[in-house]
Each structure stands twice: as C-alpha cells, then as structure tokens.
Amino acid sequence: MTGVKRSITLAGLAWAMFSFPALANDPLSAIEWLEKRPKQIVVPLSEFPQSNTIDEPAVAGSVVTPQVTVSPLGAPVRAAAGLLPSNVTGLPRTLWQGSDVETLTTLMSAIDVEQHPALQSLLYTLLLAEADPPQTDQNESFIRARVQKLLELGALDPATALLERADPAHVDLFKLYFDVSLLNGNAEAPCEALRRNPNLSRDFAPRIYCDALGQKWDSAALTLATADAIGALEPLDVALLEGFLDPELFDTVPPVPQRPTVLQFRLFEAIGEALPTSSLPREFTATDISGDAGWKPQLDAAERLARVGAISENRLLGIYTSRIPSASGGIWDRVESMQRLETALKSGDPTAILKQLKRAWGKVKEANLEVPIATLFSQDLLRLPSTGADADLISRIALLSPDYESVAQRETSDATLKVAQSIAIGEPEADSTVLISAAIEAGFSGSGAPARLSEMVADNRLGEAILRAMALTASGAAGDSAALQSGLAFLRSVGLEDTARRTALQVLLLERRDQG
Structure with a gap:
C-alpha cells in the first residue's frame, strides 16, 4: 500500500502545480491537458536499483583525469527540456543518459499502448519529464522524437509547451516548430523567426507561406x-501555394495526398477545400477540438x-x-446517454441514475472510453445504495478509475471482480475460471523482472x-502470458x-474494439 499512497502524494503535487495561477512567463498555466498528469505514476528515487556501492579509501592513491565532453552553451538546457520536474514524477534526471538516442527514438516511435490507459499515462510522463538527454544526442534529435510522439498521440498542447521550453527557433527544431504552430493556427512566431534567420529552413514552401502571411506578395x-x-x-506544393497566393486564378483542386x-x-483549408481529419493522423484531429468545424x-x-x-x-x-x-x-x-446520466446524477435519484448508467x-x-468515463463518475457512483448486478456494475466501473482501492471490500460473487479486488490491493489471487489471472498473480509475486531490464x-x-517493459506488457495483454508477467514484474520492481x-x-476488465 505504501507505493500507492506515495503516488497519491505525487499526484497531489502535480495537481497543485497546474491548478494555481502561474507567473505571467510560465507557459504551463495554459495547458488544460496537464491538469490530471501524472496521476498514475510514482517512481520513488530511493527504490531505484543502484550500481555497486563504492567503499573508497580515505586518500586516493592516484589521480585519473576524467573524459570531458564539450557541448555548446545552451544545448544541454534545450535537450533536457521538460514540463514535469523530478519532484513531481519521481523520475531521476539520469532517466535517459546511458541510452543511445537512436535506440530511444526507435522505441518511442514503435510503442503502441493505445489499448492500455495506464500505460498511456506512463508514456506521457516519460515524454514530458525533465531529464538530461542521452549522451549521444548532439543535435536535439531526442527532443524531436518526444515532440513527434506527442503529436502522433494528438497531444498538441503539451507538444507546443515542450517546444517552447526548448527554444524552438533553432535549425534542429524549426520544422517541428513550424508544423506545431500551423496546427495551432498561429504561424506568426515561427514565420518571424524565419524572416530573421532564413537559414532555419532549407524548404522553400515555409518561406513562401511566411512571406504571404506577412503580405510580402x-x-x-x-x-x-x-x-x-x-x-x-x-508539384502539389506549387499548385497549393499558387492557389493561396492568387485564388482568382485557381480553378482546379489538386489531388489529396494520402498523408499530407x-x-x-x-x-x-485556405483555398476552401478543407480536408476531413477522420482519416488523417491524430495530430490533425487536434485541429477540430475547438469546434470551429462544427459539433x-x-x-x-x-x-x-x-x-x-x-x-x-x-x-x-x-x-x-x-x-x-x-x-x-x-x-x-452516446452523447444523449451521457447527458441523461449527468442529469440523473444531479437529481440524486438512485433509481434514475442506475437506469441511465446501464445505457450509458x-x-x-x-x-x-470506459476509463475516462469511470474517472469522471466513480466517486458519485460509489455513494449509491445498490445490490446484486447493479452493485457489480458500479464496482467494475470504479475499478477502472483512480478510486480502485476503495472497491476492494465490496461484496460480490463474481469471480472476475474478486480477482480484480485482489489486484486493487496489490495481492492478486488467481482463479482457474479467469484465464489471465495466473499471469497477473505471477507478475505480482515479487520476482520475475527480466534481468536485462534490471x-x-x-x-x-x-x-x-x-x-x-511497457511494450512487453502490451504484447502480453494480447495473449502472451509470460510477457505480461515479466512486464508487470519489472514495473513493480522500479516503483511503478x-x-x-x-x-x-x-x-x-476491458473489452477492446478496433477504433480509428
């Protein structure tokens, strides 16, 4: 239970950090997305496995000159940029230092935890953590990989804030800076930077666009x-830019590329042929969240x-x-059912609430969307008087929320819920009728963390x-019991x-369906 209590303390620090008014020059205050990050993670520094303890003599017998790495002033600050300091995440500044930047970039690009909300939360924390870059990172490639992963997930606000912390008017970051600013609908800052220093980009298209934006026709x-x-x-860029510069002479819409x-x-969009985002990568979806394109x-x-x-x-x-x-x-x-559920909750009528809950x-x-909805309503639902199937439904929902521990003592005869209740207190008990429970129990046994990861x-x-370990756990959830056991064992071994x-x-508890 200690680990969970410590995680709640860190979550409180994170909440406090992003809830109170910030100084005028602090960009974090504008990031609504970070209000609840990180609420699922704690990595106590005292619990990290340490290298062998050195018992040094009182007087050194010789002097060894250490190898010195030279880097331009300011580069380490840019490369180490993050939104979440170590005292919030519990992660050390040496998080990435010993790794190769190409390996990390490949791992970040490939990792897919879309079906696993807890692992998603951990991934965001890693991407946003303040930490020194890999020693092999000489040109901000690692921070680019972090921003690109945030964009892939559609987390536009955190990607923007992370870039701002990294001084993005720099040749190694400018392309991302320009793209993120365009997605935000405000390219003035990168365009001004490009006008001051044309060497920021070798691509003619941004220069032409920025000149037009500045009315330098x-x-x-x-x-x-x-x-x-x-x-x-x-050719596509030529056609689109011609239409942008002179709409009156533009009469043929060019073909839409598969990945623009x-x-x-x-x-x-500027020539009046806005592309639907539903079939585009998630970074484009973020442009619809304001509602300008319709509800x-x-x-x-x-x-x-x-x-x-x-x-x-x-x-x-x-x-x-x-x-x-x-x-x-x-x-x-779905919208109607959620509105009816919220109305019923405001009424306080248990019968009406349970009726709408089942449909919603x-x-x-x-x-x-079970986890975000469970997070919204679990506390209200746990206060309802309920028995039998109604009580089990509430328990199942609350077990998917941050309030999962409070469900551990609720009465149930459902085998799956009993296994879930044992997981909630960190002491899983397998049931022969619940297939995945044996692997989960083994993962919490206190051993089995892969030696190579340790x-x-x-x-x-x-x-x-x-x-x-996250990739291992995700693949294990798809049916590889040994991988699931190993992944869970490692996460616990480092305090997660x-x-x-x-x-x-x-x-x-989750039944996943393919979604776009």
Missing part, C-alpha cells in the same frame, strides 16, 4: 516561381483524443454536454527499460506500483 511570388523553375518544390504535410493541410467533427475529435489520453475526461464531458443532439444513432446516442456504460464501451536501470537506462495495478485491472 511580390517576394512570395518570386520565390515560388524560382523554386518551381529549379524543381525545388513538389501540415502545410499542405492548411493550404487545402460533430469536434465530438469525433474529442473521442479520438480522449481514447489515448490526449485530452482530459473533463474536456470530453464538456464537449458531450455543450449542445443538444439534433440527430440519433452512433455518436449521437454500454454506449461508452462501444467507443473504448541491468539497464543500473546503467542509467531507466527510461529505455521502462519503454521496453500504481501503474502495474491499473494496467492489470484494465487488462482484466
């Missing part, structure tokens, strides 16, 4: 003509982003309840080891008790 047109003449631009660049996406695209975007933890559950609920549905079927039924929970499961921790490769418990509960 002649310069933009001349640069476009020159770039087209020497073949320095893709961010600039192409915005140029299609339906905003709802689709909110669900898609909430599914991977890129927006908070409170923001999802706010979008669900912002208007009255004017249609039925699909997402509209079924709709939520169709969209793989060795990484001793070599200042903790972050790499956690990423590998809350993450291990919530992951095990989610593997046991």
